[in-house]
Amino acid sequence: MRTYNDLVEITSEEEKQQFILRAINEHKTTDMYKIALDAEDYMRTQNTTIMSYRKILYTLSGQAVPDNYSANYKCASSFFKRFVTQENQYLLGNGVTFNDESTKDKLGGEDFDSVLQEVGRNALVQGVAFGFANVDHVDIFKLTEFVPLWDENDGALKAGIRFWQVDTNKPLRATLYELDGYTEYIKDEKGGDRDMHIMQDKRPYKLTVGISEVDGIQILDGENYPTFPIVPLWGNPEHQSELNTIRTQIDAYDLIKSGFANDLDDVSAIYWTLSNTGGMDDVDLAQFVERMKIVKAAVVGDGVGGGASAEAHTIEVPYQSREAYLTRLEKDMYKDFMALDTEQIAAGQVTATQIEAAYEPLNEKADMYEYCVSKFIRGILNVFGIDDKPTFVRSKMSNKAEDINAIISCASYLSAEYVTKKILTLLGDIDAIDEVLGQIDKEDLDRFTTGDDVNAEDDTESGQSAPIDGQGVEEP
Numbered sequence: 001m002r003t004y005n006d007l008v009e010i011t012s013e014e015e016k017q018q019f020i021l022r023a024i025n026e027h028k029t030t031d032m033y034k035i036a037l038d039a040e041d042y043m044r045t046q047n048t049t050i051m052s053y054r055k056i057l058y059t060l061s062g063q064a065v066p067d068n069y070s071a072n073y074k075c076a077s078s079f080f081k082r083f084v085t086q087e088n089q090y091l092l093g094n095g096v097t098f099n100d101e102s103t104k105d106k107l108g109g110e111d112f113d114s115v116l117q118e119v120g121r122n123a124l125v126q127g128v129a130f131g132f133a134n135v136d137h138v139d140i141f142k143l144t145e146f147v148p149l150w151d152e153n154d155g156a157l158k159a160g161i162r163f164w165q166v167d168t169n170k171p172l173r174a175t176l177y178e179l180d181g182y183t184e185y186i187k188d189e190k191g192g193d194r195d196m197h198i199m200q201d202k203r204p205y206k207l208t209v210g211i212s213e214v215d216g217i218q219i220l221d222g223e224n225y226p227t228f229p230i231v232p233l234w235g236n237p238e239h240q241s242e243l244n245t246i247r248t249q250i251d252a253y254d255l256i257k258s259g260f261a262n263d264l265d266d267v268s269a270i271y272w273t274l275s276n277t278g279g280m281d282d283v284d285l286a287q288f289v290e291r292m293k294i295v296k297a298a299v300v301g302d303g304v305g306g307g308a309s310a311e312a313h314t315i316e317v318p319y320q321s322r323e324a325y326l327t328r329l330e331k332d333m334y335k336d337f338m339a340l341d342t343e344q345i346a347a348g349q350v351t352a353t354q355i356e357a358a359y360e361p362l363n364e365k366a367d368m369y370e371y372c373v374s375k376f377i378r379g380i381l382n383v384f385g386i387d388d389k390p391t392f393v394r395s396k397m398s399n400k401a402e403d404i405n406a407i408i409s410c411a412s413y414l415s416a417e418y419v420t421k422k423i424l425t426l427l428g429d430i431d432a433i434d435e436v437l438g439q440i441d442k443e444d445l446d447r448f449t450t451g452d453d454v455n456a457e458d459d460t461e462s463g464q465s466a467p468i469d470g471q472g473v474e475e476p
Contacts, residue, residue: 001026001030002019002022002023002147003150003151003152004149004150004151004157004159005153006019006149007019007159007178013198016176017195017196018196020161020174021196023149023161024172027147032126032127032128032143032240032241035127035241035244036125036126036127036143036144036241037144039080039125039126039127040126042080042081042243042247042250043080043084044081045081047076047080047250047251049254050075050076050251050254050255050258051076053074053255053258070262070265070286070290071262071265073258073262073265074258075254075257075258075261077253077257079246079250079253079330079333080242080243080246082339083242083246083339084242086339086340086362087124087242087362088117088120088124089117090340090366090396091120091366091370091373091392091394092113092117092392093395094392094394094395095116096113096116096390097391097392098388098389099389103381103386107137107380107384108137111137115131115137115138115140116373116377119138119376120233120235120369122143123233123235124235124236124241124369126142127143127239127240127241128143128239129141129143129232129233129235130143130148130157130160130231130233131230131231131233133229133231133380134205134229135206138380141160141230145163145164146160146161146162147160147161147162147163148160157228157230157231157232158179158228159177159179159228160176160177160230161174161176161177163175171186171187171188172188173185173199174186174187174196177229177230178202179224180202180204180224181202181203181204181224182203183200183201183202183203184198184199185197185199204224205223205225205229206223225383226383226385227382228383229383231376231379231383233372233373236368236372237368237371242337246336246337249329249333249336250333252329253329253330253333256322256326257326260322273310274308274310275308275310276309277308288310335361338361338362338364338365340359340362341358345358359396363394366394370392373392378390404423407419407422420433420437424436
């Protein structure tokens with residue numbers, strides 16, 4: 001593992017280029033990198049374990065050969081994608097809010113919410129992701145494309161290498177980010193040069209450029225940030241991929257479900273017993289069953305010690321135990337991942353208390369995740385020199401009827417504006433707040449005006465003159 005301290009000790013450019021190549025190669029061999037690749041496969045429902053599963057047959061000599069005759073369904077589940085998406089969107093689905101409204105504009109405007117959701121998703125899947133404070137916005141680096149160089153003394157991130165390559169026979173591109181700027185490198189075979197060389201000399205992170213018709217674009221000045229502009233976001237306090245929490249259970253679920261599908265296809269309610277066929281190995285038996293499936297008939301020759309024969313039997317594939325275990329696995333995965341099973345609160349009428357109780361495990365996990373995200377945002381704000389604090393509004397289901405009734409019961413102690421805003425927010429009709437408040441004000445004004453007119457008429461009929469210029473007139 002290469003560190004920032006190893007980079008500082010380098011004295012020549014040639015050594016630095018070799019350092020970059022070795023750092024990239026070593027990064028690809030780390031357990032965290034390998035798990036990150038597997039986790040991305042699970043997010044695409046290409047679960048590595050079930051997709052690489054092969055059925056094997058053995059000949060009489062003990063040689064293992066692939067089983068190309070029986071069914072080999074690979075039913076990959078999407079639990080990991082569901083859990084990660086739920087946790088990420090629960091905290092970040094409504095975006096982030098700052099005390100100063102101009103803060104988000106300095107981070108890229110409304111696009112910062114989308115960036116935050118993406119970097120959060122990568123952190124949960126791969127264990128860590130990185131945000132690059134790039135002048136007026138934030139760029140995202142995945143662990144699978146970025147080599148972090150940590151300081152051995154304080155553990156801080158003080159340098160890093162971003163790398164990418166379209167294909168193995170295409171050039172390798174790399175950018176070395178340091179405290180005092182970044183340098184771009186390329187490794188190709190052009191001109192017989194198989195080593196890495198500089199593609200763009202070191203530049204400061206913030207450039208001042210000038211544009212003219214004669215000279216085109218020119219760099220006039222540049223400066224760097226007070227700290228390293230790349231900030232890590234860990235998906236959890238354990239600094240590991242969330243896949244580690246439930247990978248074995250997902251694999252067990254997929255294998256049992258796929259095995260059940262294979263049994264249903266292979267058995268088809270019939271199995272065969274062959275007599276006097278001791279010379280047949282597993283491959284021969286599999287070929288016999290396959291032929292029976294295709295042509296529905298087979299020729300049985302003379303066996304050892306007498307005539308060979310085949311007899312069909314019907315069976316029922318047991319399923320109760322498998323279904324029970326699959327249900328148990330699914331329930332355990334929700335518990336272990338601290339995820340919310342919406343089916344439990346969607347079936348029938350549930351109270352607000354029941355909903356709160358169902359959300360509690362997810363709230364506890366989101367609290368830990370929010371700590372990591374808040375630390376990441378504070379790091380980004382520090383790079384930009386902004387003093388502010390992020391807050392989040394979590395996406396949550398509720399019993400709307402019960403919540404509205406609770407607000408109405410307290411309406412006599414609250415202002416009409418507050419009650420209206422709360423009810424319309426619960427109904428998801430925030431855009432209508434101003435219109436409804438305007439109608440309420442108009443109705444109050446109409447009632448006030450009508451009340452004055454009635455009072456004036458009553459005073460006239462009772463023998464009193466209506467007030468003129470604020471003064472009453474007495475009759476003689």
